[in-house]
Amino acid sequence: MNILSLFVLIPLLTIAGIVMVKDIRHVKVVSGIGTGIQLIMSAILTFLYIQARQSGDTSEMLFVKDLVWFRSLNIHFAVGVDGVSVAMIALTSIVVFSGVFASWEMDYLTREFFISLILLATGVFGFFISLDLFTMFLFYELAVIPMYLLIGIWGSGPKEYSAMKLTLMLMGASALLLVGILGIYFNSAPEGGNLSFNIIEISRTTIPMKAQYIFFPLTFIGFGVLGALFPFHTWSPDGHSSAPTAVSMLHAGVLMKLGGYGAFRVAIFLMPEAARELSWIFIILTTISVVYGAFGAIVQKDLKYINAYSSVSHCGLVLFAILMMNHTAMNGAVIQMISHGLMTALFFALIGMIYGRTHTRMINEMGGLMKVIPFLSVCYVIAGLASLGLPGLSGFVAEMTIFVGAFQHPDTFQRVATIIAVSSIVITAVYILRVIAILLLGPSEKNSYELFSDARWYERLSTVTLIVFIAFIGLLPFLLTSMTGASLQPFMNKILGMNIF
Amino acid sequence: MNAGIPLSYFLILAAVMFFTGIYGFLTRRNLITILMSVELILNSVNINFLALNRYLFPHKLEGFFFSLFIITVAAAEAAVAIALIINIYRRFTTINVEDVNIMKY
């Protein structure tokens, strides 16, 4: 049994387990165990991957498995991982694990909730292990659909509106994506021969320039919508604010990373020539995302809106770095994806927990929480510090790698864009500290706060898991960068080797 | 016998009947009237069949047979339609088509 297939299989088994369990209270336990196994599996995968690399296995993808699925169109179920996907898989399993514990108090349609949640995770895992564009697309859709139900049923506020908006925008994106993918498919063999959906095979050929000019923007925007590319980001604030805690966590933490990962694995990797030619348009858009998201966050009053805008800014940085098309910046993009995934999941988990106590998310209706719920407040401060890029936590490593990498770009245009993007660190500090000051510090507002209990065991488990990894990346970044950095070499070879016309 | 009534008279009569039927079908809201209009349309067609058969192909009988066929079908259709109308009336106490719209949308 291929270890990667297990990543799709275990969630499916977990779902089967949830369906079969009689007692509704055991649903959570089953989900916890299932996602726990997955966390262990991803640890094993990481370990095996590093071991394989150290023993000198230099093939592009490891643990490859290829099953023909639909012969006449040459669709395969092809899986395989490199350092980047391993890191993303690890991120996903951490966030899902933590998300299950963050939604421990879910009591409305519990069974269905956890089924949808884990189905969503299945889609994400499948996406990261796929090497076949078609399978990848399939899993992408699998991840988007449960999102609609999760927000529409278990959400809060204008949930139907948000769910509809989110799903429709993502569906619109996947329409572009489908066209892009088919375009790649039909141009995958310019010199004749079999058409292919396999990423590795396509990457060995050069897609004709004319086709690249059409299909690069389509795929990039298609994935960019998911990665909150300006001006297609507006699903994010509404979606996040309406979604239940675990869904926000998973969505901002992992699903938005599908965008970055896809843009990088499909759009740039397969069509680097067009990427180089057209990158300036998208660099402008992503630079706008970075600064604009940060400014947008300053005046928000709803905690989730603040984080949604902050996600726009941080995910903008991911796409920004990918477009720089050099080793360091891309490596930074990968770290930023992981760092932001952990950090934002932590944020949303904490917001959910605070909301569970105060029943409001408006910062001006709260205050002085540090005194009444110190554990959660300290976690919130840590998340905030990670977000504003404090050394020793993951955000710093990611941002600095991106900035240094992007600044190595030989063109002045890119460097100026970098300087503009760098300025976001100040704006980030402003909105993070503003929230901390209003929400956590100061005199405690109401007497009813005295009744609050600090974090319970499952809440502690959920937050501590995330913090441990945030600090781990922040303190020992070389472990992560050495794993992802080496995997970027094929990308660099392709980019450097491309014929300049 | 051909010296009697010219063909065009029959055709004009049929056309007048047909468009009267169409007009009635489109404008009336009463199901019975609509049914009557349909009968008018059918009968105008019958007249056309018979007249054209008689004047253009006097040695053939397809037109006659066809009109007989239509009469039979029209009778069956009228029976079904009236049965439906009665049932609708029983259910809604009206036979106005605009009021019978619970299946709409």
Next chain:
Amino acid sequence: MTDFNYTLWIFLIPFLVFILLGLAGHRLKARISGLLGTAALGVVTVLSYITAYFYYFRTAGINDVFRKITVFDSTWLHFTDTLEIKMGILLDPISVMMLIVISTVSLMVHIYSLGYMKGEKGFERYYSFLSLFAFSMMGLVVATNIFQMYIFWELVGISSYLLIGFYYQKPEAVRASKKAFIVTRFADLGFLIGILLLSFNTRTFDFSVLTDPQGTAIAHSSGISFLGLSVTTWSMILVYLGGVGKSAMFPFHIWLPDAMEGPTPVSALIHAATMVVAGVYLVARMFPVYFFAAPAALEIVAWIGAFSSLFAAIIACTQTDIKRVLAYSTISQIGYMMLALGVSGYGGHDGLGFMASMFHLFTHAMFKALLFLCAGAIIHAVHSNFMIDMGGLRKYLPLTHLTFLIACLAISGIPPFSGFFSKDEILAAAFHHNKVLFFIEYAVAGITAFYMFRLYFTVFRGEDRHYHTVPHEAPPTMTIPLIILATAAAFSGFIPFSKLVTSDGKAFQTHIEWGIAIPSVLIATTGIGTAYVMYVRNPSLPGRIISIFKHSYKLALNKFYIDEMYLFITKKIIFRYISEPVAWFDRHIVDGTMNALAIVTQVVSFRIREFQSGQLQKYAFFFISGTILLALTLIYLLH
């Protein structure tokens, strides 16, 4: 002991203590966590002194040149083949001197806090933050490359944030901590961009390459230029911006006076002796680059230093909060250090300014920490920060009075106290470089003496105020540090700095230039005399002077309205004219477009739906009209 491997513990111990107290502090007894932190810092101090001893007196190196010793240097984050962040320890004269300063003042503050913070809630939190600060400050000074320095630079910033906001339930403290962090963060943006530019140009972060006068970095620096200055000059100006922020130079000085909301020992440690001189240290560290590759930037350093010192000294004369007077005095004194670096040359006696700057940094750390700790003792005794509530404290707090007086004499530059020697060297260096700068600093020396003795006379002389309880001397945990620091403040002027800490590591001879020293002592005594006349002899005089210079007094009292300007920029411009429009734009234009798309689709579909009315007659009508149309068309076409 000359391999210096043990120096690793100098910054590992505080880090471990931070982790320990941070995670398990609330389980320990407050007293124990305080003692643990203090003991750990005691070990660090001992290690620092051992390091200093072996560095200065045992490994003088070849030809009496102090070598730069890289104890270790390991890769922390790899960017490209040439650029990587390393974590390491670099020992050279200035970093070893800084180790002494930081560990000494830190230890004093740790001991002092045992008494001062006794019974405060969050005692263990306080000590864990102090350890975090010690760790980051040590990491900053021993950094082997500019990025390591930036990392610890940010960490000291956050420690400062946490400590200013220690009383997190007090809104002023929260506001001050936020302000401090954001202002310095804004300055750090310049620092970061400067690093990016510099590294793009020189392909290295490493100090040993960057600051080598014969090295490639300096050689390659001239070349591309932008607006008349070379890119290196621009990058050094931007790097200096970071220093301006951290060292509270004009125009980023606004956070420091507010930072006085933190506990007083914290002000002594972070906002007087160590963290705020990080900017000076940064310029000193990068000095060869400034001197050889970016002289224009160095000129800016000098002028900003001079202006800040004058500006802050004037404001200090009008402030009524004892800690704020000291805060402005700190800005003013750091201005001196910046100026000294700005007027310095490189190598031998030319490097007088550099040496003087480091010398002043050292002596200032001692006497300013002492002043703050004394202020803490006074506040502890009278439970107020305001000078109006103090007076005649000489008889209640004899020990504090004595140590405070020593510190005042030291800062005013009265021989033989330490400030005299260091300030004299600075004035000498300025005199040989630029007469205008010299006269500014000369005037500031007089103003300094005036406002310090204004403080001294109003607090310790004069009439008793109405005290709720009789003020009494602080416990020994607080007075012992005062005595130790007073000794240092009195005698550290005799340390032969020109033999130890110089720009190129070579010792040189200095002597007191009496032509400068005598006038400076004279102006200091004039300042003291004026203060004596105004605040002891004739207490109604200040009021009359104020009424004459009403407007300029008001201007200075309100700190020249710089804070208001910032508030205007942030609240009015950034919040109202950038953020709110952005948020509005996002909700209404960008999101509005998306919603408009949805609405258009919906409206159109409703319109289309109306055709599908379910009414057979309508369908038939369309059908028949269509047929007729078709028939007519056909007929028309066929003819």
